[in-house]
Every structure is written in structure tokens, then in C-alpha cells.
Amino acid sequence: MNPLWALFQVLVFPGFGFTFAFAMVFAWIDRKVTARVQWRVGPPFLQPLYDFIKLLGKEVIVPAGGARFLFLLAPLFGLAAVTLASALVWQANIWPTSGFVGDLIVVIYLLTIPSLSVILGGFASNNRVASLGASREMKMILSYELPLILALIVPIINAGGSIRLGEMLQGQSAVSHVSGILAFIVAIICMQAKLGLVPFDAAEAETEVMSGPFVEYSGAPLAVLKLMRSMMLFVMPVFLVTVFWGGITAGEGILGVILGCLKIVLLLVIVIVMRNTNPRVRIDQAVGFFWGPWVTGVAALAVALALLRNVIWV
């Protein structure tokens, strides 16, 4: 591949520029729908952009005794990882043949890095509340990664053992089978935890630990962290649609694209509604929930069903 073209893909489309624009739109949709649920008008369309620019222009304070280098660098790690994950997922959607074997696994790893960067930043800021939030975030990762990976195994089995996103897209009809549907539901619940939204936002609960790992961040690093979170809000639904639900461009021509966008918006709305209608669970409740029969159990069941259908019967 031409290196300039690769650079363009990472920086503009479908990498950073594209993801940035849609992250802003998705953050706005999130806030606007939340406002409508609470029976108010909500912020103007450009509000996330204003917030971002304002934070860029503010003073950056590094707390005394904090690990300066890590504190400032951690948000950038996370941002780079989401950007790359978005580029890979969109690439698989637009040019299904262009991926490489195992890009699914790369994307899974890349989507874990934002949480890790939040943890690193929290511990580097030499603040008790931030450390508490970071340790909660760590427990959160431990709890949702297991069912998420189990759920992701199901479409791999259904696609005939392929771990290339492009091949999975072409060969899949994941939600047409009951195992795919079960795995999809589990993945949606895990997505909520991965995005750090209510009911699984114990790590940054405003009323308990005052935004947790973000507590010492100000100015540009905070802007990057917020951007990272908004980008996750965009990338996670796209990723799930790609893996479980036939991707963005599954159908033919323009109709397929519209259908794909509707799928993403549907996932986003599910996330927002879940976030607005649930109370926050404690961290021990969250771990118990994810490791209990209703999430990990269902995911294991889905894997068993998929194996039955694809390996034993065929």
C-alpha cells in the first residue's frame, strides 16, 4: 500500500478527522437526547466543539508530586488507540478485502487501551480520589472483558473461524441465528461498561469520587480525554455493528449505507436510553453482574450454541 495513502487513511478518512467529526456529533446526540428525556431543550449542536476548544485554551495544571510525563502522555495513548481502531473498523467496512488476518484481535486490543490510559492517568495524578477511580476502572475492565471476548468468539465461529474483519463481514449473518443474537445482547451490555456510562460508571461517579481518574486533569489533556470518550461512543457501536450485524455497507449501494447508519444510531439510542433509565450500580455489584449467569453465562451459552450449529452439525 502507498504510504501516503495509508497516512491519509489514519489522519483524515476514516481515521482521525472523520472520527473526530462524528465523535462530536455523537456526543451532541447523547447530550441532546438526555436533555429531551429530562424534558428540557438541551445544548446547541456545536456545544461539544465549544467545550473542546475551550478546554484546549485553558491552563494545564500538573499536580505536585504527580508523574508529569505519564500524566500528560496517557490521554494521547488512548486517543491514538481509538483513532487507529476506528480506521481499521471503517477500512474493513469500506474496502472489505483490504484488512489483514487477525485485525479483529488488533481492534479488540486497541479498544482496551483507552481504559488503560485512564487508569494510568489516574494513578499518575497523585490524588487519592483519582487512584480510587482508577482502581475501580481496573475492576471494571476485569469484569466486562471476559463476557465481551466470549461474545466476540460467537461471530468468529459463525463466520467459519475467520478473524479478519472483512471476511467476517462477507461471510456473516450473525443475528440470523439465536447464538448471534444472545452474543449481541451481551456485547451491548459490555459496551455500556466499556464506555463508562451509567449504570456502570462507578469509576467516575460524580457524586462519589468527583469524576474519578479525571479529577486532576485540566485544559488540553482533559480535552483529549473527553474527545477519547466521545470517539469511543462512536467507534464501539460501529465495531459491534461490523462484527455482529453485517456492517455498514452490507446491503447494495446507497440503501445499504443508510441501513448501516440506522443500525449505528439504533445502538447509540440503546446506549443513551440505558444510561438515562438506570441507577448506578456499586463496583462489587457490577463485577457480580458481569461474572454471573446473566452475562458470562449467557455468553458461554451463545458460544455453545454456535459450536453446536457450526462445528458438530456440519
Added chain:
Amino acid sequence: MGLKLKALCKSPWLFHINTGACNNCDIELVDALTPRFDVERLGVLLVGTIRHADALVVTGGVTQQAAPRLRRLYEQTPKPRLVIACGSCACTKGIFHDGYHMVGPVDEIVPVDIYIPGCPPKPEAIIDALAKLLKKVAKIHHEG
């Protein structure tokens, strides 16, 4: 600088400090942030930590205990920062004027950008003050 200042005027995040109020001003401030008034239309959010704040909303005359803490909180706020004195106590010490424990109104401890009189001020008055303050900031930038 122009774009940054415009963005600041579009998304002022508030941090609330009680330096010795009778709690009535605090209730009114929280009331101003409820869905009924919906200040998120103006981009206003209440934040839980001083590092994220753009404007400090101080309620109550400053007591001996609160004065050094208010000073520290002000210094911890990332620049550019604004201070709003909310309520008669914060503006002039109000009914606690002759209290033995009073250090002074807020503007003797930290520079204040706008005063909201009233005991307590109505939510409408708080929102009005916020709008005026933002207009003032935009105008300062315009002239200089």
C-alpha cells in the same frame, strides 16, 4: 485568542463553593441548574472538581475557616477563571455583617467579576448575571 474566548463564553463550567452561606443561596443555585431552567442551553455545567471549572460561584460571607481555603481553590482553578459572588452575604457579608468569625465579603479574599445581590437571589437572577458576565467577557475581548 478570539476563538478560545468565544468558546469560553459558550461553555462556562461552574464550580460551587460555600464559604459560610446559610445554605439558602446554595439551594437557589442548585435550583437554577435544574431542568426547569435548563442552563445547559447556554453550555453551563456544574462540575465536581476545581480543575475542570471556568467560573467559581461563591456563596456566603467568608468565615475565618473558609478564607484560606477559598484562596487556595481560586489559585487551583486553571486560567482563564471567573468569580461570581452569589447572594448578599457574598457581596457584603449581609446579615452576618457583625459576626465575630467573618473575615470579609468575597472580594476581599479573591477578585470578583460579578455580584448577584439578593437574600437569596432568585434562579432567574443567577442566570441573568451569568449571561451579563459572559457578555462582559466577550466585550472586554472586543475592545482590547
